[in-house]
Amino acid sequence: MYAVSGFGPSHGNMRPLRDGEMDRASQPHHPVTLRHVTFTYAGATEPALRDVTLAIPAGQICAVIGRAGAGKSTLCALCAGFVPHFFRGRLDGDAFVDGLSIATHPIAELVRHVALVGSDAFSQISGARFTVYDEVAFGLENLGVPRAEMIERIEWALKALGIDHLRDRSPYALSGGQQQRLVIAAVLAMRPPILALDEPTMQLDPPAMAELADVLRSLSRQGMIILVAEHRLDWVAEVAERVVALDRGAILADGAPAEVLTDPRLCAYGIGWPRPTRIAVQARAEGCWAPDHPLPITITDLAAGLRPATADQGAANEQLRALRSLATQPESDTDGSQRTTPAAEPIVTLDAVHFTYPTGVEALRGVSLTVRRGERIALVGRNGAGKSTLVRHLNGLLRPSRGRALVGGVDTRMTTVARCARHVGIVFQDVRNQLFARTVRDEIRFGPRNLGFSPEKVNALTEAAIDALDLRDVVNEHPYDLPLARRRLVAIAAVVAMDTALLVLDEPTAGLDNASIGLLVQLINNLAAQQRSVLVVSHDLDFCYEALDRVVLMRDGQIALDSRFAELDDAQMDMLDHDVGLPIALRLRYIWVSKNRHLGGFTDSTK
Amino acid sequence: MQRTGLFIERAGFLQRLNPLTKITGALLLIGATFLLPAPLTGAALLGGVLLPLALASLVVRRFLDTLLKTLLPVLISLALVQGLFFPTADPATVAVGPLLFRRAGIQFALDIGSRLLVVAGAPLLVFQTTHPGTLVQALIQRGMPRSVGYMLLTALQLIPAVTERAARVAEAQRARGLETEGNILQRIRGLLPLISPLIVGALIEAEERAMALEARAFNAPGPKTWVRDIPDPPAERMARIVMLTALGALIVWRVATLALG
Numbered sequence: 101m102y103a104v105s106g107f108g109p110s111h112g113n114m115r116p117l118r119d120g121e122m123d124r125a126s127q128p129h130h131p132v133t134l135r136h137v138t139f140t141y142a143g144a145t146e147p148a149l150r151d152v153t154l155a156i157p158a159g160q161i162c163a164v165i166g167r168a169g170a171g172k173s174t175l176c177a178l179c180a181g182f183v184p185h186f187f188r189g190r191l192d193g194d195a196f197v198d199g200l201s202i203a204t205h206p207i208a209e210l211v212r213h214v215a216l217v218g219s220d221a222f223s224q225i226s227g228a229r230f231t232v233y234d235e236v237a238f239g240l241e242n243l244g245v246p247r248a249e250m251i252e253r254i255e256w257a258l259k260a261l262g263i264d265h266l267r268d269r270s271p272y273a274l275s276g277g278q279q280q281r282l283v284i285a286a287v288l289a290m291r292p293p294i295l296a297l298d299e300p301t302m303q304l305d306p307p308a309m310a311e312l313a314d315v316l317r318s319l320s321r322q323g324m325i326i327l328v329a330e331h332r333l334d335w336v337a338e339v340a341e342r343v344v345a346l347d348r349g350a351i352l353a354d355g356a357p358a359e360v361l362t363d364p365r366l367c368a369y370g371i372g373w374p375r376p377t378r379i380a381v382q383a384r385a386e387g388c389w390a391p392d393h394p395l396p397i398t399i400t401d402l403a404a405g406l407r408p409a410t411a412d413q414g415a416a417n418e419q420l421r422a423l424r425s426l427a428t429q430p431e432s433d434t435d436g437s438q439r440t441t442p443a444a445e446p447i448v449t450l451d452a453v454h455f456t457y458p459t460g461v462e463a464l465r466g467v468s469l470t471v472r473r474g475e476r477i478a479l480v481g482r483n484g485a486g487k488s489t490l491v492r493h494l495n496g497l498l499r500p501s502r503g504r505a506l507v508g509g510v511d512t513r514m515t516t517v518a519r520c521a522r523h524v525g526i527v528f529q530d531v532r533n534q535l536f537a538r539t540v541r542d543e544i545r546f547g548p549r550n551l552g553f554s555p556e557k558v559n560a561l562t563e564a565a566i567d568a569l570d571l572r573d574v575v576n577e578h579p580y581d582l583p584l585a586r587r588r589l590v591a592i593a594a595v596v597a598m599d600t601a602l603l604v605l606d607e608p609t610a611g612l613d614n615a616s617i618g619l620l621v622q623l624i625n626n627l628a629a630q631q632r633s634v635l636v637v638s639h640d641l642d643f644c645y646e647a648l649d650r651v652v653l654m655r656d657g658q659i660a661l662d663s664r665f666a667e668l669d670d671a672q673m674d675m676l677d678h679d680v681g682l683p684i685a686l687r688l689r690y691i692w693v694s695k696n697r698h699l700g701g702f703t704d705s706t707k
Numbered sequence: 708m709q710r711t712g713l714f715i716e717r718a719g720f721l722q723r724l725n726p727l728t729k730i731t732g733a734l735l736l737i738g739a740t741f742l743l744p745a746p747l748t749g750a751a752l753l754g755g756v757l758l759p760l761a762l763a764s765l766v767v768r769r770f771l772d773t774l775l776k777t778l779l780p781v782l783i784s785l786a787l788v789q790g791l792f793f794p795t796a797d798p799a800t801v802a803v804g805p806l807l808f809r810r811a812g813i814q815f816a817l818d819i820g821s822r823l824l825v826v827a828g829a830p831l832l833v834f835q836t837t838h839p840g841t842l843v844q845a846l847i848q849r850g851m852p853r854s855v856g857y858m859l860l861t862a863l864q865l866i867p868a869v870t871e872r873a874a875r876v877a878e879a880q881r882a883r884g885l886e887t888e889g890n891i892l893q894r895i896r897g898l899l900p901l902i903s904p905l906i907v908g909a910l911i912e913a914e915e916r917a918m919a920l921e922a923r924a925f926n927a928p929g930p931k932t933w934v935r936d937i938p939d940p941p942a943e944r945m946a947r948i949v950m951l952t953a954l955g956a957l958i959v960w961r962v963a964t965l966a967l968g
Contacts, residue, residue: 186918208926216922223915226923227861227868230711230840237934239923244930251934272868286923497878521884532911533872534879536903546900550884580907595883 131294131325132156132179137193138349139174139183148174150349151193156327156342158293161320163340163357164329167370167613168585171349172329173219176296179327180216181207198293212243215292219299219584219611221279225271232274232282233258233267239290257289260315262308275483276303276529277639284312288319295319297328301335302610305483305639306681313339331585331613333374334642334684337361337397345371362395372614375642375684376402399684403691444472447523447601447633448494452503455489463489465657466503471602475633476624478644478665480680481654487637490654491604494635495520508601522551525595526604534591535579540571543579543590547598565597568623584611589619596623602633609640621647645683653679712863713773713834719764721836725939726845728947729837733829735950740825742961746814749821757828764836773835774828782820789816839863845937853931857920869909876904 134154140147149171156162164172177183184191185207195202198213218224229235236257240250258264261281266274271282280303287295301309309332316326316339330336336343336357343360345353347369353360360366362377372378376396383389388407396402448471455464463486471477471494481487492498493505496512505512508523525547528534537543544565548558566572569589574582579590588611595603609617624634624647638644644651645665653661653676660679661672668676668686676682682690721729736756740749761770786808793812801808834842843856877887880900886893887901920926 180922182918182921186921207921208924208928211922211924211927216918218915218918218922220915223912224919224922226919226925227864227916228857229860230838230864234840234934241932241934242924242927244932247932247934247936250932254934270864272864283919290924492878495882497881516886517881518884518886521882524882526879526882528875528879528882530875532908533876533904534883536900536907547883550886580911598884 130155130157131198132327133194133196134178135194137178137191137195139178139189139191141174141187141189144189146349148189148349149178152349152351154344154351154354156325158325159320159323160342161316161326161328161340162342162344163336164327164344164346165331165333165336165360165366165371166346166352167615168331168583168611169348170346172346173298174349175346176216176298176327176329178202179294180214180296181205181210182216211290211292213292214294214296215287215290216296217284217287217298217300219302221276221283221303224283225279226286230270231268232263232271235271235282236286236289239286243290253289253291257285260288260318261285262311277305277308277483280304281308281312288315293323294325295327297326297330299330299611300328301330301332303607306641309335331611333361333372333614334376334399337374337376345369347371358394358397361397370613370615372618374398379684379688380405399687403688406688406692444474444631446470446472446506447508449506450490450493450500450503451506453490453493453500453505454502455493455498456501463657464493464500467654467657467659468503469652469659469662471633471635473601473633474628474631475635475650476628476648477633477635477650477652478641478648479635479637479652479654480639480641480644480676481660482679485654485679486657487654488606489657491526491606491635491637494602494604495524495526518550521547521598521600523600524602524604525598525600527592527595527606527608529607529610531584531588531591534594535587538578539576540579540582540590540593541566541575544571544594544597547594551598553599561597561599565593568596568619568626569593570619585613585616588612589616592620592623596627600632602635603627604635604637606637607639608636609638609643617643624648639680641681641683642685645685651676655679712839713831714838715766715769715835716838717765717836719766719836721760721764721832724836725937725943726833726837726842727849727939728943729833731947731950733833735954736829737826738954738957740822742957746818747821749818749823749825752825753821753828757825757832761832761835764832766832766835770828770832770835774824774831778820778823778827781823782816785820785823786813786816789813789819841935841937844933844935848933848937853925857925861916869905872908873901873905876901876908879904 132155134152137149137152138147139149152171152175164175166172174183174187177187178191178195179197179202181197181202183189184203191203197210200210200213202210226235226238229238233254236254237250240253245253255264258267261284263278263281263285266278266282271279274282280300284297284300300312304312313335316328320326320341328336328340340357342355343353343357344351345360345363345366352365352369352371353363361374366373373381374397376399380389380395380402383402383406384391389405390407393405396405448469450467450469453464453467454462456462465486467486467490469490479487479490489498493500493512494507496505496507496515496517499505499512507515507520510519512520535543537546541562544562545558548561553561566575569592571586571589571593574586574590579587582590588608592605592608605620608620612620621643624636627634634648636644636648649666650664651661651668652659661675663672665686673682673686736752740752745751758767761767789812790808791806791812793809793815795809795811797809797811799810801810801813839860843851843860847853847856880897881887883900885897885900887897
């Protein structure tokens with residue numbers, strides 16, 4: 101943890117009021133004060149924010165949650181002055197940050213009081229600096245911070261975000277997660293009294309998310325106000341001191357996290373609950389949670405509130421079995437093991453594949469993997485473990501330096517990527533590289549048409565994919581007019597429509613709300629039921645655990661672990677925990693067993 | 708990967724100098740190349756100044772490599788055209804295989820060629836020994852608009868970034884069955900899905916980057932500071948005055964000689 105100083109609203113240094121600014125009577129009491137704010141983007145028919153009234157005191161971490169398109173990003177942009185100065189539109193009501201009226205102060209002036217970090221890290225890199233160190237310096241140079249202080253702040257920010265070791269690297273040579281940490285560090289070094297973060301965890305892995313939470317808590321203790329728009333409710337529950345839920349631009353709930361995040365309206369409005377809350381509800385039904393006990397929002401509270409097993413070990417085993425099934429989809433419990441048999445037809449076979457990039461980096465070192473029909477596989481591992489390189493071997497985008505890759509039984513050296521695409525469809529993480537058509541429907545038709553299907557089949561597949569990803573209401577819209585979450589669903593639908601035996605999804609849950617993730621889980625189950633396979637590359641272990649049944653862990657270009665989630669032994673779980681963390685359900689098992697250690701050995705073997 | 712253009716990171720002589728000193732030196736060299744009438748001025752400046760400087764800056768191999776690779780086609784055509792067709796009364800010739808070169812033409816080509824090498828080599832050496840960030844910072848500190856400096860630096864970094872994005876777009880579309888390996892017709896048909904995401908991506912990024920610049924106080928009023936100091940000792944400032952005076956003197960001398968005739 102790194103101590104910081106000098107935050108907090110700068111009321112003491114405020115300049116005299118200008119004409120048209122607030123008078124004494126309307127002086128806001130809190131550094132962020134919104135009164136009856138309604139904002140409509142230029143050209144839009146519906147307001148993005150409706151009658152929002154919000155006051156955030158100094159030192160508070162306030163999370164904004166809501167479905168995609170609920171107005172979270174607009175609220176962040178408003179608090180930083182980007183609405184209405186950068187994104188034009190009609191603003192009604194009063195909005196103040198650090199005592200300044202947002203409507204009458206330009207961003208160039210507001211930027212000393214409030215900073216905004218958007219969700220797409222790549223495009224927030226200035227492009228004007230050649231190293232991570234200089235990139236962090238960029239904002240400080242623009243503010244005219246003296247050199248000695250600048251150096252001290254840069255060092256602090258680099259260490260706080262855990263990118264100190266990357267200081268001499270080019271910002272463009274970093275991974276997505278590292279870039280996200282860099283842009284946050286670059287803004288934090290500017291030490292704004294108010295910080296607005298729009299989906300800061302989108303590209304972060306679990307350890308980086310935990311680090312970011314620590315940094316934010318430390319900053320808030322020093323008086324910084326942090327407004328954070330976020331889909332990941334589990335993370336919100338860990339870090340927020342207050343939660344504001346938005347629905348179609350209006351505040352649905354506003355209060356302490358324990359109250360808001362367990363509010364039944366969140367489920368009714370499609371926002372959903374954090375996982376520990378959902379698990380506790382199921383645990384209550386299984387008798388593992390006292391009916392009068394308040395619902396938890398964090399795993400710590402969940403673990404603390406779980407009823408210890410009574411006395412007999414049989415009952416404890418029964419409870420443990422019940423607990424382990426809580427966080428999983430019913431399908432994976434019942435027929436997951438029967439769905440795929442060793443005799444099922446292989447779609448892709450990698451046979452002792454080595455791959456060395458022209459730079460000399462050996463990214464794969466003897467990888468053997470078979471994907472059969474009906475399998476649901478999670479490919480996990482740290483950044484640089486070789487996951488992306490492996491994925492590019494699944495459809496011939498890369499061909500082995502040594503060993504061989506068979507797609508649909510054909511060596512990828514003997515065929516083209518377009519032919520492999522009949523068997524394997526890949527949705528890459530950055531959907532911007534994929535989407536190009538004028539309408540959602542045209543975008544989805546592109547893949548099946550490429551594969552030469554008849555017009556009738558193209559139509560049938562397109563319409564089925566539209567329904568599978570719940571896109572019927574936007575089929576005639578331009579994909580880029582949709583919020584990022586739905587744009588990702590369009591990209592996925594466009595590959596689902598290709599009717600391939602294997603669907604590969606790279607970080608599919610990044611930026612998705614709970615409802616969209618639910619759609620994805622349902623899609624994967626439906627595909628598996630049709631004997632189609634899914635391979636997901638993801639840092640989101642909870643999603644993997646809930647939607648998939650086999651886990652492949654990559655480490656240093658090799659497969660370190662390949663097992664069904666249900667068959668992981670303790671050593672394998674340790675390995676998984678060490679590299680990528682454990683899903684909540686498995687962490688819960690650890691906690692449960694240690695809590696009931698007095699009962700002796702458990703016979704838990706089934707998920 | 709560092710996208711620093713031509714810059715080669717070495718701890719040599721020129722790398723220690725202020726960029727303005729190097730730019731002034733390059734200007735003097737280029738001026739001298741044109742203003743000094745002696746037939747082998749270019750060769751003398753190349754061998755007597757540029758190459759020793761490249762040597763002292765530990766970049767001589769890359770310097771020669773880049774310079775020759777860039778200019779070799781021009782030099783060869785210069786030698787061929789001037790050597791074979793130079794209008795001269797001098798009957799002296801040099802035989803190279805079946806070709807008969809005029810000696811005066813070869814001399815002319817050597818003279819012009821060596822001057823060309825200096826004109827291209829001097830700025831090349833400046834770029835190879837000056838980090839672009841340092842160069843732009845020095846120019847901004849001397850009054851160049853910051854927005855121009857920003858554009859220069861982003862161009863240097865974003866062009867490779869766009870190239871990489873183009874590769875990712877191609878991957879995404881080939882994974883959707885787009886045939887890019889077939890005949891011309893197939894390739895033309897595949898252009899829209901390849902180019903469109905690039906353009907849309909670039910437009911969106913331009914907007915987001917403008918937003919990011921605002922968020923990083925690029926347009927904030929008030930004095931600016933720099934995290935890196937570019938040393939400019941008195942000796943270098945004096946050297947620049949001497950070089951600029953010499954350049955001015957050369958120009959005056961040359962104009963006077965031409966005028967007097």
